[in-house]
Amino acid sequence: MTESTSSPETTVxxxxxxxxxxxxxxxxxxxxxxxxxxxxxxxxxxxxxxxxSNGIPWKILGNGSNLIIRDAGVKGFVIHNKHALCTMEVVxxxxxxxxxxxxxxxxxxQLVKFLVDNGLEGMEYLQSxxxxxxxxxxxxxxxxMNFNQYITDxxxxxxxxxxxxxxxxxxxxxxxxxxxxxxxxxxxWIILGAxxxxxxxxxAIGKKKIAERMAxxxxxxxRKVPNIGTTFKTCSPKIISxxxxxxxxxxxxxxxxxxxxxxxxxxxxLAIIWIVKAIHIITRSPVDLENEVW
Numbered sequence: 171m172t173e174s175t176s177s178p179e180t181t182v183x184x185x186x187x188x189x190x191x192x193x194x195x196x197x198x199x200x201x202x203x204x205x206x207x208x209x210x211x212x213x214x215x216x217x218x219x220x221x222x223s224n225g226i227p228w229k230i231l232g233n234g235s236n237l238i239i240r241d242a243g244v245k246g247f248v249i250h251n252k253h254a255l256c257t258m259e260v261v262x263x264x265x266x267x268x269x270x271x272x273x274x275x276x277x278x279x280q281l282v283k284f285l286v287d288n289g290l291e292g293m294e295y296l297q298s299x300x301x302x303x304x305x306x307x308x309x310x311x312x313x314x315m316n317f318n319q320y321i322t323d324x325x326x327x328x329x330x331x332x333x334x335x336x337x338x339x340x341x342x343x344x345x346x347x348x349x350x351x352x353x354x355x356x357x358x359w360i361i362l363g364a365x366x367x368x369x370x371x372x373x374a375i376g377k378k379k380i381a382e383r384m385a386x387x388x389x390x391x392x393r394k395v396p397n398i399g400t401t402f403k404t405c406s407p408k409i410i411s412x413x414x415x416x417x418x419x420x421x422x423x424x425x426x427x428x429x430x431x432x433x434x435x436x437x438x439x440l441a442i443i444w445i446v447k448a449i450h451i452i453t454r455s456p457v458d459l460e461n462e463v464w
Contacts, residue, residue, distance in 0.1 A: 182217055183207040190239045193231060193250065195300050197396040198436050199239025202248035211362055214254040215331055218360065221247050222333070230360060232302035233277060236309065236398055236463045241436045251275055251304060255362055258284045266370055269326075273363045274304030278311070278321070286376030290368045294379035296321060298387040299399075304361040308353045309462075310346045315404065322346050329363040336362065349403050349462055396430040398463050401443065406457045409449050418442055 188205035191197050208214040221228040227246030231237075255273030258281065262269040268290045272281055278296040281303060285292040295313050299306065303321070307328055312320035327338045345352040353359055387393065405426055416423040419438035420431040423446070428439055443461070450459045 182213050190243065190248065194234025194237050194239055195396060196234070196238065196398045196430055198430060198434055198439065200241050200243025202244045204247045206247050206249045208249065208251070208254045210254055214249065214251060214360070217247065217249050218331070232275070232305040233300055235299070235301040235305065238398065238436050238439055238463055252302065260288050268368050268370060270366045270368055271363060272303055272366070274302060274361045276303045277301070278303060278306050282380065285368060286373055286380065289370055289373050291371040292376045292379065293321060293323070294376060294383050295319060297380050297383050298391070303364060307361055307364055308351060309349050310351050315348055320346065324366045324368045326365045326367050328361055331360045331362055332356070333358040391427065397427060400426055400462050401428050402426055402446070403460045403462045404457055405446070405459055406450060406455045409446070409453065409455060413446060413449065416442055416445065
């Protein structure tokens with residue numbers, strides 16, 4: 171049963187036993203014991219402090235992409251960082267560049283449109299990525315490994331709550347590599363926002379790049395049903411091709427991509443991932459298989 175409450179010490183909306191399938195791109199997952207919806211940085215930090223001081227386990231959820239939520243759901247608090255930090259601003263202009271600050275709740279397609287509308291290079295390949303800026307920075311989102319393009323290319327620093335205070339971490343200190351960052355090693359650090367220094371670009375060029383990107387996506391990606399996007403960081407194209415079409419329950423492998431054909435369970439998805447990994451081991455594939463989803 172879903173129930174909305176607010177305690178005397180907080181005005182944050184809290185939903186009990188809230189189904190998490192509604193809040194991720196795969197449309198899979200059991201309920202959150204408590205689903206918290208902060209609407210400001212102060213409320214977000216307050217919820218984290220509440221959990222820490224009361225020994226309550228907690229997790230942050232953005233737009234729920236690149237994520238497999240288990241069928242059993244999540245104990246403790248799931249704090250939904252999709253409404254708390256939604257600002258975007260061009261804070262200054264330099265010769266040939268614009269300096270932009272954006273909150274971690276902003277969706278990456280929203281950032282792309284904002285940049286293009288303001289005559290800045292829009293990282294237009296991110297138009298097809300459904301995650302938030304916070305999630306994108308966390309996993310250093312971008313194009314495939316062969317393209318060497320990332321959301322962090324123009325990053326100056328990240329604003330973070332480290333469990334005690336709000337700090338700024340420079341790009342170099344974030345230790346970005348392919349689909350990884352220092353935030354993997356600091357689970358209690360929460361990305362609040364980021365500052366970018368982005369080259370200027372004619373608006374028409376940016377709009378053309380967006381159109382080209384989305385045309386490519388429509389031709390190459392199975393986006394008509396819920397999915398988690400690219401499943402593995404690297405994999406053997408030969409093995410993926412051989413297993414393409416593998417279906418367990420209503421989860422189906424359609425390349426390096428798993429689709430939810432309707433009411434799929436996380437156990438079905440995890441079974442497909444296990445089979446792909448097992449075949450890599452059995453065939454002694456030289457490719458080091460590693461998940462891009464969690």
